[in-house]
Each structure stands twice: as structure tokens, then as C-alpha cells.
Amino acid sequence: MHINDLELFIAVAKLGSFSKAAESLDTRRALVSRRIADLEKHLGAPLFIRTTRAMSLTPNGEQFLEQVEPLVNQLRNAAHVMRNDQAEVQGRVRIGLIPFTDRLLDKYIAEFVTKYPNVQLDIFMVNGGYKELARLGLDFVLDTGTLDDSGFIAKKLGTLNLKLFASPLYIDKAADIHDVTDLEHHSFIGSRSINGMVDTKLKMGDQTIEVKYNIITNELNSLYSFCLAGAGISMLPYSIAAEAIASGKLVSVLPEIESTPIDTFLVYPSRKHMTAAAKLFADTIVDMATSLIETETGYYKDAKNDTKTELKKA
Structure with missing residues (x-):
């Protein structure tokens, strides 16, 4: 009824x-x-x-x-x-975003502030993820990876898999790539973790690849920019590379392989003490993540169904 x-x-x-x-x-x-x-x-x-x-x-x-x-x-x-x-919801929401997520959230943020003009979003780009919650007095943080602090509440948003991408500028001047073993002869752009460590072994599904980094950065925007410029191969989520892939500025390297899954979380001290404005924007991020994960999943599925790709210079 x-x-x-x-x-x-x-x-x-x-x-x-x-x-x-x-x-x-x-x-x-x-x-x-x-x-x-x-x-x-x-x-x-x-x-x-x-x-x-x-x-x-x-x-x-x-x-x-x-x-x-x-x-x-x-x-x-x-x-x-x-x-x-x-x-009539109003107030300030203090949000922590790890690098590059601002580009993924831009249209959702624009829609939100248009719908709720009395809400002010105070956005911090944080490399330290959820560890910045208390220091910056944030309402919540969007973070990835393993969370090891039981003092916070974490809502899982979804799971991402990273793939290897490179610019045609790099591919055209580098050695041919037929399979995983060829990657040992290529330049990579790597990221430094919060604790300062750099892992030279990339875990791609059931394979471990020993790689050489020509550039190491602790900031995802820089890693993406260097990859676009042709400095080497990077491991990125499809959602970050999607626009560049569509325009031909990036191509997938061995699309049949991918990283081990990476979990994404919305982390906050307590939803009980969230303001109405913070709860509304948190719900916006949950909706965004649902759409994003669906797009990512579709891309990964298509890549797995494709025949094995070899990258060769023209």
C-alpha cells in the first residue's frame, strides 16, 4: 500500500x-x-x-x-x-581530505553549498589522514588504508584497487612492456608513507614487483603531475586517472594486473556529537563514495575482461 x-x-x-x-x-x-x-x-x-x-x-x-x-x-x-x-541547516563543517580527493569531491561540494547556503565548509588538505583529527579539530577525515586507532569511529566507504598508468610521453621513449618482468627496467614515480617509508616492492594482486623510483613524493597531486609529464609509471586509482585516460594523456600499463585492495573510510570522533551540518555533509560523502566505487568497479571488471595488453613504441 x-x-x-x-x-x-x-x-x-x-x-x-x-x-x-x-x-x-x-x-x-x-x-x-x-x-x-x-x-x-x-x-x-x-x-x-x-x-x-x-x-x-x-x-x-x-x-x-x-x-x-x-x-x-x-x-x-x-x-x-x-x-x-x-x-535551514547552518554552521561550519571542518573537513580533512587527503590529497586529490578535493578533485573527486568538487561537484558534490558545489551541489552541497548551493543546496545549503548557510553552511560553511572549512576544508583542510591533510597528509596525515585521520591522525590530524584532534590536532586540527576536524569533524571528520576522508582516509584510506589501515586504521589502527580504536579511539575514532570509521565508516567504510568502499574498496579501491590501484593500477599502473603512464603518459604516452614516457611510453614512446621507454623500453617495450610485454609482461610484469619488463617493469624492472622502467622508471617509477613512488609515494612516501606518513612514517617516511618507501616500499620498493609493489604488490599487484598475487605478484610482487621490484621497482626503481626515479622520483619519490609524499603528495598525490605531485605524483599525478609527474606521471602526466612523462617522468615514469605511477600506481593510481582509476578515479584519479579517469579524465587523463579519456583525453589520451595517460594510458593503462598492463591493465590486467592491479594492486591489493585498499579500503577507504570516513573517520570521525563521534557521530553523536556531530552538528546537523556535519552529518549532512558526511552523508554527501557517503553518496559520492557509492558512485565512485561503482565507477571504479566497472573499470576494473572491464580491464580484467580485456585481452592482455602490451605497450610498444610506435
């Missing part, structure tokens, strides 16, 4: 005909008639007495109207209050 059917029933009961109810609700008479018939079938009892001149409620119809009309009014009022409350 749908609330729209109940609203149709109330309109017919109040106006005394299918035609008048259809006109008041800007719909077709045949649709009203069919929905009322479906409602009667669902309830197992007739609601209206139909004659050639008029319609009236049956005793069952009168009883049903008396019970459902107040409920429908309450639901309408609750929805109205919710819409007004959402529109």
Missing part, C-alpha cells in the same frame, strides 16, 4: 468522483479508477458505492477514511518539516 494510493482515495472520497479527483491531482481519470480498484483488492473490501449519478463511501470506506486521513496528514506534515529543517 503506497501513500499515493491513500491520497487518491481521500481525494475521491472528498470530491465524490474519479474525474474531480483526477483533475485536482493533475492525473488521468482511468489511472485513479485503476488505483482505487487495486486498493480495494488489496484491502479485500469495496470502498465506494458506484452509481451512474454519484459515488459514496461504503461503511468500510467511511471507517478506512477516518483512520487513514489523519495518518496521511501527519506524513505530509513530517515531510514538510524535514524539508524546512534541511533548508
Whole structure:
């Protein structure tokens, strides 16, 4: 039983005909008639007495109207209050984003501030991830990897797999790539972890690749920029490389292989103490992540279904 059917029933009961109810609700008479018939079938009892001149409620119809009309009014009022409350949300939200996620969130942030003009987003780009929560007084942080502090609450947003990408500028001047073993002879752009360590062994699925880094950076934007410029091969999420792939500025290297899964999280001290504005924006990030993970998953699936790719100089 749908609330729209109940609203149709109330309109017919109040106006005394299918035609008048259809006109008041800007719909077709045949649709009203069919929905009322479906409602009667669902309830197992007739609601209206139909004659050639008029319609009236049956005793069952009168009883049903008396019970459902107040409920429908309450639901309408609750929805109205919710819409007004959402529109009036205000305050400041302090957000920590790891590098490059601002580019993934840009359109969602724009939509959010347009919908909630009284909310101010105070955004910090943090290399330290969730460890910056207390120091910067953040409402929450978008982070990846392993979380080892039980003092915070973490909502898992999804899982990403990294793939190898390079610019045609690099591919054209580098040695051919036929399989994983060829990567030992190529230049890589690597990232330094928060603790300062650099792992020279890339874990790609069930394979471990020993690589040589010509450039090491602790910032994902720089890693991406150097890769675009042709400095070497980088391991990136598809969501970051997608625009450059579409424009031909980056190509996938051995697309059939990928990294071990990387979890993404929304980390916060306590949702209980979040402001209404912070909760709303957190929900926006959850929606964004759902869409992003679906896009990533589709790309990974397509890559696995493709035949093995070899990169050769023209």
C-alpha cells in the first residue's frame, strides 16, 4: 500500500468522483479508477458505492477514511518539516581530505553549498589522514588504508584497487612492456608513507614487483603531475586517472594486473556529537563514495575482461 494510493482515495472520497479527483491531482481519470480498484483488492473490501449519478463511501470506506486521513496528514506534515529543517541547516563543517580527493569531491561540494547556503565548509588538505583529527579539530577525515586507532569511529566507504598508468610521453621513449618482468627496467614515480617509508616492492594482486623510483613524493597531486609529464609509471586509482585516460594523456600499463585492495573510510570522533551540518555533509560523502566505487568497479571488471595488453613504441 503506497501513500499515493491513500491520497487518491481521500481525494475521491472528498470530491465524490474519479474525474474531480483526477483533475485536482493533475492525473488521468482511468489511472485513479485503476488505483482505487487495486486498493480495494488489496484491502479485500469495496470502498465506494458506484452509481451512474454519484459515488459514496461504503461503511468500510467511511471507517478506512477516518483512520487513514489523519495518518496521511501527519506524513505530509513530517515531510514538510524535514524539508524546512534541511533548508535551514547552518554552521561550519571542518573537513580533512587527503590529497586529490578535493578533485573527486568538487561537484558534490558545489551541489552541497548551493543546496545549503548557510553552511560553511572549512576544508583542510591533510597528509596525515585521520591522525590530524584532534590536532586540527576536524569533524571528520576522508582516509584510506589501515586504521589502527580504536579511539575514532570509521565508516567504510568502499574498496579501491590501484593500477599502473603512464603518459604516452614516457611510453614512446621507454623500453617495450610485454609482461610484469619488463617493469624492472622502467622508471617509477613512488609515494612516501606518513612514517617516511618507501616500499620498493609493489604488490599487484598475487605478484610482487621490484621497482626503481626515479622520483619519490609524499603528495598525490605531485605524483599525478609527474606521471602526466612523462617522468615514469605511477600506481593510481582509476578515479584519479579517469579524465587523463579519456583525453589520451595517460594510458593503462598492463591493465590486467592491479594492486591489493585498499579500503577507504570516513573517520570521525563521534557521530553523536556531530552538528546537523556535519552529518549532512558526511552523508554527501557517503553518496559520492557509492558512485565512485561503482565507477571504479566497472573499470576494473572491464580491464580484467580485456585481452592482455602490451605497450610498444610506435
